[in-house]
Amino acid sequence: MTIEHHPGDELLLAYGAGTLDEATSLLVATHLALCPRCRRRLDLAESIGGEWMNRTRANGTVDETGIDSAMAFAPEDDEPAGPATAGSGPFLFPQPLRGYAGGDAADLGWRAVGGGIRQVRLKTRGKGAKARLLSIAAGTRVPEHSHGGEELTLVLAGSLYDRGKWYRRGDVDAADASVVHRPAAGPEQDCICLAAADARLKFSGVIPRLLQPLHGF
Ligand SMILES: [Zn+2]
Secondary structure, eight states: OOOOOOOOHHHHHHHHHTOSOHHHHHHHHHHHHHOHHHHHHHHHHHHHHHHHHHHHHHHTSOOTHHHHHHHTTSOOOOOOOGGGGGOSGGGSSOTTHHHHHOSOGGGSOOEEEETTEEEEEEOOOSSSOEEEEEEEOTTOBOOOBOOSSOEEEEEEESOEEETTEEEOTTOEEEEOTTOOBOOEEOSSSOEEEEEEESOOOOOTTOHHHHHHHHHTO
């Protein structure tokens, strides 16, 4: 199985810099556990980050193209994600999600929220997005909705159809505040996903600040 939908580079960089709220960080970290491609991109970004900052300081200007051009050469190919692709049993929740949700989805205190959807809120600290697990019955459409801020959804089991695309285990579906959508679970099995939603830091144009904590500036 190949992961097709990844978090954006700015989200990866913000994760690496430690500037994300806990719920969003948990979602990105869980994706990274399943995605060798994003682990490589994050490693590359962190390794070039120091050199890029030094060049920026030497020039006396902020060079925001440096990261983009370097990232353009980052490998795009995927590797098999190993037994975690099973998407059930003890492999459903990879670390670090297992630390929040335990090892077995059946043991969670799922609460029905109507329309074939169940959820479990996960405990996270601080302000920003809230994390929850959703279980959407096979073939069920979520009621149309939009968001106060960006909503990130990571599929863990089954599949999710949203705005013309299919999302499967490891895929991240990102919907910003302008999106009104009706995602639907695929017909083969209940779709279990991790969602992080609500107000979150905005990243546009702040890559230098994102990299600061990595390099002690
Ligand atoms: Zn990825």
